[in-house]
Amino acid sequence: MSAEFKLYNICKRYGQREALNVKELEIEGGHIYCILGPNGAGKTTLFRIMALLSKNDEGKMWVLGEEVNWNKHQIVRLRRQMAMVTQTSFMFEGSVYYNVAYGLRVRKMDKASINKKVDQCLELLGIKHFAQQSARSLSGGEKQKVAIARALAVNPRVLFLDEPTSNIDPGSALDIERYIRYINQELHTTIIMVTHNLFQAQRLAEKVYFMWEGKIIEHGNCADLFRAAKDERTKSFLQGETVF
Amino acid sequence: MDIIWQGLKEGFLLILSLDPKIIEITLLSLKVSLSALFIAAIMGIPLGAILALKEFPGRRTILNITYTFMGLPPVLAGLVVFIFLSASGPLGYFRLMFTPTAMVIAQVLLGFPIICGLTARAVMAQPQEVFDTAATLGASRRQAAWAIVRESRMGIIAALTTALGRLIAEVGAVTMVGGNIEGETRVLTTAIVLETRMGNDSTALAIGMVLLLIAFLIMLIILRLEKRAFKDERRIQIV
Numbered sequence: 001m002s003a004e005f006k007l008y009n010i011c012k013r014y015g016q017r018e019a020l021n022v023k024e025l026e027i028e029g030g031h032i033y034c035i036l037g038p039n040g041a042g043k044t045t046l047f048r049i050m051a052l053l054s055k056n057d058e059g060k061m062w063v064l065g066e067e068v069n070w071n072k073h074q075i076v077r078l079r080r081q082m083a084m085v086t087q088t089s090f091m092f093e094g095s096v097y098y099n100v101a102y103g104l105r106v107r108k109m110d111k112a113s114i115n116k117k118v119d120q121c122l123e124l125l126g127i128k129h130f131a132q133q134s135a136r137s138l139s140g141g142e143k144q145k146v147a148i149a150r151a152l153a154v155n156p157r158v159l160f161l162d163e164p165t166s167n168i169d170p171g172s173a174l175d176i177e178r179y180i181r182y183i184n185q186e187l188h189t190t191i192i193m194v195t196h197n198l199f200q201a202q203r204l205a206e207k208v209y210f211m212w213e214g215k216i217i218e219h220g221n222c223a224d225l226f227r228a229a230k231d232e233r234t235k236s237f238l239q240g241e242t243v244f
Numbered sequence: 245m246d247i248i249w250q251g252l253k254e255g256f257l258l259i260l261s262l263d264p265k266i267i268e269i270t271l272l273s274l275k276v277s278l279s280a281l282f283i284a285a286i287m288g289i290p291l292g293a294i295l296a297l298k299e300f301p302g303r304r305t306i307l308n309i310t311y312t313f314m315g316l317p318p319v320l321a322g323l324v325v326f327i328f329l330s331a332s333g334p335l336g337y338f339r340l341m342f343t344p345t346a347m348v349i350a351q352v353l354l355g356f357p358i359i360c361g362l363t364a365r366a367v368m369a370q371p372q373e374v375f376d377t378a379a380t381l382g383a384s385r386r387q388a389a390w391a392i393v394r395e396s397r398m399g400i401i402a403a404l405t406t407a408l409g410r411l412i413a414e415v416g417a418v419t420m421v422g423g424n425i426e427g428e429t430r431v432l433t434t435a436i437v438l439e440t441r442m443g444n445d446s447t448a449l450a451i452g453m454v455l456l457l458i459a460f461l462i463m464l465i466i467l468r469l470e471k472r473a474f475k476d477e478r479r480i481q482i483v
Contacts, residue, residue, distance in 0.1 A: 053376055053379060053380070072384075072385060076383075076385075080382040083380055084376070086373070088373075089377070090371070090373035090376070092374075092395065093394070093395055102381050102383075102391075103381035103382050103383075106378070106381065107382055151381075160380070
């Protein structure tokens with residue numbers, strides 16, 4: 001598989017504060033990646049830059065084979081190959097159907113194709129009976145399922161997950177994990193995930209990047225990193241979190 | 245107290261009798277205020293959204309001017325339109341002075357900053373997540389901006405109701421540029437002023453009741469639309 005993302009010397013500052021300084025990062029297609037690190041480590045900043053929601057101040061970046069020049073047409077074209085699910089996924093005012101169909105509507109698909117695709121996605125996530133219900137009236141777990149169905153509807157090549165299960169009960173979280181695995185294994189979608197849940201990272205991720213104060217200080221195979229992290233900061237973070 | 249009772253009684257009778265004069269000035273009031281609201285909305289909603297979403301030099305200044313003009317005194321709006329439309333004014337050639345068109349122009353001046361300013365506020369109050377969600381689902385910048393405006397509907401409806409409230413009850417500007425000519429530019433508010441000056445307090449109060457009823461009916465229609473748009477919205481419950 002080719003590299004979906006290549007980042008070199010990516011830097012992001014908020015005023016005087018350097019929020020991100022990534023020397024090198026490569027994401028290969030078809031895998032599940034996990035970005036770990038304490039609060040304020042720069043995970044979300046990195047995520048937003050990779051999802052083309054925020055501009056980097058310095059450095060070069062290749063996304064899905066193209067060097068990013070932030071031309072508005074290029075950004076929309078690249079974004080249309082990605083999707084994102086966040087910890088409190090925003091639901092547009094309207095029904096579950098409206099939300100899941102949104103990405104297809106902005107692509108100007110015909111109504112019959114939209115109906116078919118939305119039905120498929122709702123069916124897959126087991127939420128077809130909610131189709132006409134207001135998306136905002138659903139519980140946290142149900143909303144996350146809608147967010148995943150909405151992301152799946154656009155057939156993304158890359159799916160970003162920002163703590164997708166942090167606000168939902170353990171049962172729903174396991175459901176969501178099952179869908180994440182399915183999306184990666186059956187649809188071959190590259191998944192890049194931020195999570196604070198180390199058990200979840202171990203269950204899902206193949207490769208892990210560990211961040212500290214805006215920098216990637218360690219990365220590698222998930223099992224190896226959890227078994228024998230080299231950096232002291234990674235070790236203490238993994239041990240601390242594992243103990244609690 | 246007698247005047248109030250008399251006014252209420254007369255008001256009911258006026259409404260029930262469908263007095264042709266009252267119907268005429270009521271229809272003109274509606275025509276002027278709704279036309280002004282429509283024109284102000286056509287210009288104010290898109291401009292408010294642009295001011296909220298687009299970065300450009302002078303944006304902050306334009307916003308501040310808009311907020312200042314939200315409190316524009318009606319007589320001042322009337323005076324500006326008067327200067328422009330009077331026979332010696334730059335637009336005097338069009339002979340619009342003392343016509344309903346002049347009244348609409350004056351009311352647009354009053355309604356536009358309210359709709360523009362409150363729309364800008366409503367759009368700016370939307371969280372970043374609206375754009376992020378639309379963008380990560382493949383929306384172009386224009387489509388994402390539309391999604392943000394759509395999410396601001398509640399605030400935009402509030403802007404329209406606020407503007408309409410101001411326009412339908414406005415008297416200074418319409419008197420100045422309309423002249424309160426019977427059968428031509430007399431509206432409910434100017435009729436109230438006239439009746440009061442003539443000492444017909446109870447009649448003035450009766451017309452006031454008609455005005456209130458009209459305002460109530462229009463607000464009812466807007467609120468029903470709002471309710472339909474947000475029928476599934478969860479509301480804060482204080483128990």
